[in-house]
Amino acid sequence: MSETDNDRESCATIYSLSTCSHCRAAKRFLSECSVEYNFIDVDCLKGDERKAIVADIKKMNPRCSFPTIVINETVIVGFQEDEIKEALGL
Amino acid sequence: MDIKAFYEKLRKIHEPKGYYFNKDLDLVYELLDSLINNKGLYDYMACPCRLACGDKEADKDIICPCEYREADVKEYGACFCGLYVSESLHEGEKVGEYVPERRPPEKIF
Secondary structure (H helix, E strand, C coil), X not given: CEECCCCCCCCEEEEECCCCHHHHXXXXXXXXXXXXXXXXXXXXXXXXXXXXXXXXXXXXXXXCCCCEEEECCEEEECCCHHHHHHHHCC | CCHHHHHHHHHHHHHHHCXXXXXXXXXXXHHHHHHHHHHHHHCCCECCXXXXXXXXXXXXXXXXXXXXXXXXXXXXXXXXXXXXXXXXXXXXXXXXXXXXXCXXXXXXX
């Protein structure tokens, strides 16, 4: 798992792909909102670790699309600014 | 591969078919760069916004232009990753909207 530049507890996790523009936009957006977040670039994972994360994503988002964003237990499928803001209470 | 030459090559192939590049050129170049990287990594141009498995046959549906482009551009005006858009979106007559994933989840592992 990759993390932002510190170990403070984050309220957001982005399941992303390193090559995906929507995922990059979501990361940029959360940074601009000064939101601490974790991200997992699933395409960079291999073997059992990848299988486990994909299974986790499918439980939250059955389409298993990217980005899948979890904010305070709210699952947001895709980079949708309005939904992200709502989940963040912005 | 020179990215501008790649852009022009694809534009000449796809515009006559009604598929235009997104007007957001930063996005387009980012996606084209990722396609080139994926070609180097997987040996095929997997959609940068899909999880490729590394098996060309299993991923043939997401080799750009993906099998879902036609339906997505028809319904939403853009393909899933946003690289290609319809003429009306290209001309600014229609505003882009969120494109949901059509790829069957069993193909993602």
